[in-house]
Amino acid sequence: MSKLSGFISGWLSHRKALLELLKVVNDEQLSFRPWENGMSLSELTLHIAGSTSMFVNTVKTGVFTPPTEKKEVSTAKELIELVEAQTEYAKQELEKLTDEQLNTIIAFAGMDLPGKAMLELAKDHEIHHKGQLFTYVRLLGLEEVPFFIYRP
Numbered sequence: 001m002s003k004l005s006g007f008i009s010g011w012l013s014h015r016k017a018l019l020e021l022l023k024v025v026n027d028e029q030l031s032f033r034p035w036e037n038g039m040s041l042s043e044l045t046l047h048i049a050g051s052t053s054m055f056v057n058t059v060k061t062g063v064f065t066p067p068t069e070k071k072e073v074s075t076a077k078e079l080i081e082l083v084e085a086q087t088e089y090a091k092q093e094l095e096k097l098t099d100e101q102l103n104t105i106i107a108f109a110g111m112d113l114p115g116k117a118m119l120e121l122a123k124d125h126e127i128h129h130k131g132q133l134f135t136y137v138r139l140l141g142l143e144e145v146p147f148f149i150y151r152p
Contacts, residue, residue: 055122
């Protein structure tokens with residue numbers, strides 16, 4: 001389980017950086033999308049938060065478990081609160097995972113992966129999209145942004 005603790009710590013360092021990034025965004029910027037069919041800043045953020053929970057639930061159940069509902073927010077404050085709630089949920093569920101769940105082979109996107117590999121995929125997915133959000137805020141003209149990984 002110490003390896004899982006290390007995973008959780010590493011994942012949280014990225015999630016906390018995401019939360020710090022959201023603190024520099026205002027309500028009007030939530031609808032920004034860099035191209036017509038791209039996700040808006042708030043949609044991409046909600047995608048990150050929801051998909052990590054989806055990956056954790058998939059490892060927990062042993063079968064692909066898609067998100068159950070699409071969430072929407074109107075303000076940056078609501079977005080931060082929702083991401084904080086999703087973060088706490090995912091952290092609690094990660095802490096409950098057993099070695100058996102981490103080693104169970106799961107069919108996902110044409111691959112058969114053990115649960116622990118699914119979690120690494122979830123973290124990589126989050127890092128990828130967090131990088132996109134950093135680009136979004138730079139395109140919005142924001143110059144003062146947090147470091148890409150949270151370090152207290």
